[in-house]
Amino acid sequence: MKLPIACNFGALNPNQQHRYKEIQNHLKKAVLRTDEFSxxxxxxxxxxxxxxxxxTEWILLERLCCPFLNLSLNIRSDQPVTLTLSGSEAAKKGKEELGL
Structure with a gap:
């Protein structure tokens, strides 16, 4: 089954929506680098x-509103942490429009 490429913020309850926004603001300030790929x-x-x-909390919420994305978290004790979001070209465009 092919998932629609549409973020459904309504999939989160009001408390989750509030927390998602808090987390997103925090993560935008903490990011060291963003790398784009195809x-x-x-x-x-x-x-x-x-x-x-x-x-980890953001991933748990993100998978509810954007199930079409592939989300991965790479953690090594001696390296920075890397969050990767991937999917189709349409998925990438959708996330760009949300400011991620």
């Missing part, structure tokens, strides 16, 4: 426990 982006963050917990 079907998505990678966001590099400091390797800190708080950042890893926040990224």
């Amino acid at each position: 079907d998505g982006y990678s966001f590099v963050y400091p390797n800190e426990d708080e950042v890893i917990v926040t990224l």
Whole structure:
């Protein structure tokens, strides 16, 4: 089954929507680098426990409103943390429009 390429913020309850926005603002300030590739982006963050917990919480919410995305978190003890969002070209365009 092919998932529609449409973010459904309504899939989150009001508390989740509020938390999602808080997390997104925090993560935008914490990002060290953004890398673009053909079907998505990678966001590099400091390797800190708080950042890893926040990224994990964001992933749990993001998968509810944007199930068409592939989300991965790469954590190594000696490297920055990398969050990768990927999908089709349409998925990438949709996330660009949301300011990610």
